[in-house]
Amino acid sequence: MGFEYEKIKNWPIPEGHQDYTANDCILYALSVGAGAGDPAADLNLIYEKKLEVLPTMAVTMASQGTMWVADPATGIDLSKLLHGEQYLTIHKPLPVEGTVKSRSYVQEIYDKGVEKGSVMMLAREISDVDSGELLATCTSAVFLRGNGGCGGPTSGQPVPQPIPERAPDAVIDAISREEQAALYRLTGDTNPLHIDPKFAAMGGFPKPILHGLCTYGFAARAVISAVCDGNPARLRKFNLRFASPVFPGETLRTEIWNEGEGKAAFRTFVVERELLVLNNGYAEFDPA
CATH class of the missing domain: 3.10.129.10 (Hotdog Thioesterase)
Structure with a gap:
């Protein structure tokens, strides 16, 4: 159909x-x-x-x-x-x-x-x-990507958060573990792309990749640490764009900018490959 x-x-x-x-x-x-x-x-x-x-x-x-x-x-x-x-x-x-x-x-x-x-x-x-x-x-x-020309509206999609053109106010590194994807699968996402080397190879990857939403959680921990004093209850919004996949075991570096009271921008890189993996990040939080 x-x-x-x-x-x-x-x-x-x-x-x-x-x-x-x-x-x-x-x-x-x-x-x-x-x-x-x-x-x-x-x-x-x-x-x-x-x-x-x-x-x-x-x-x-x-x-x-x-x-x-x-x-x-x-x-x-x-x-x-x-x-x-x-x-x-x-x-x-x-x-x-x-x-x-x-x-x-x-x-x-x-x-x-x-x-x-x-x-x-x-x-x-x-x-x-x-x-x-x-x-x-x-x-x-x-x-x-395979379902264009469907007749939906051509405009109105949310605009990504711009990243400030200045040095970040905080930089936080976190090392993912080699078994990170195997552990994250237990939260419910059992896609074999994240555990089966043969399935990953079919997708063009040299080994299983980390779930995007796992990387998302890493970034949230960094932002909560930087702007919420480590208190997760203060976070109110957390939005981002996925840019590239991560391999388990890589170091995730999250750069964070304060953008006024209760607002922050952020992005995340893989240190070892100098690769942007999360972009256009935007967070809202309860001020202290």
Whole structure:
């Protein structure tokens, strides 16, 4: 079947549910590098007696509905699908345990033309089942390079955050571990691209790559450390564009700029290859 704008814009995406505990929160923190090198520095993220939840854990929660794009009836060309950008708004700090549900929907599909494809903005709202409170909204910009000419709007897509043309106010390095992707898979993303060398080779990579959302979590930890005094509950928004893949074991250097009260810009490089991997980063946070 062909890809049709109205059909995809109104696709009935299944609701997601998830029960989680403090152990899941600790696992997520470990999977994005917390505790590496100096566990005492991250006790609030990995010790159940004083536990706080990294807000970027929201991107992993109640995500059962995300695989609808693989349904052949959508007409989506999976071989040319790329997760290009990730946006996160935290409405309320995540509890250390509970049951959540998600409502997912296609916000918009921007048509870039037959040759360039389209950009689908896919949102997932995560709510606490017991209280009904909205906890977080995760929005992904998915590049559908094989589905251009769909008839969607040609303008209106969110504009990436510009990076300041001055020296950063903070620079934070974090070393990913060789088993980082194997650990991050336990949070729910079991794509073999991140664990199976043969599958990675089929994708043109010399070895399995790190999940983009794992790198996303590393950057969030750096930003929280630099502008939130290490307090994850202060983070309110965390948006960025994925630029290049990371290999487990590489050093991630995040450059951060203060952009006025409660705002910051950032980007992340792989030190060993001098390669930009996350760009156009934008964070909002509660001022001290």
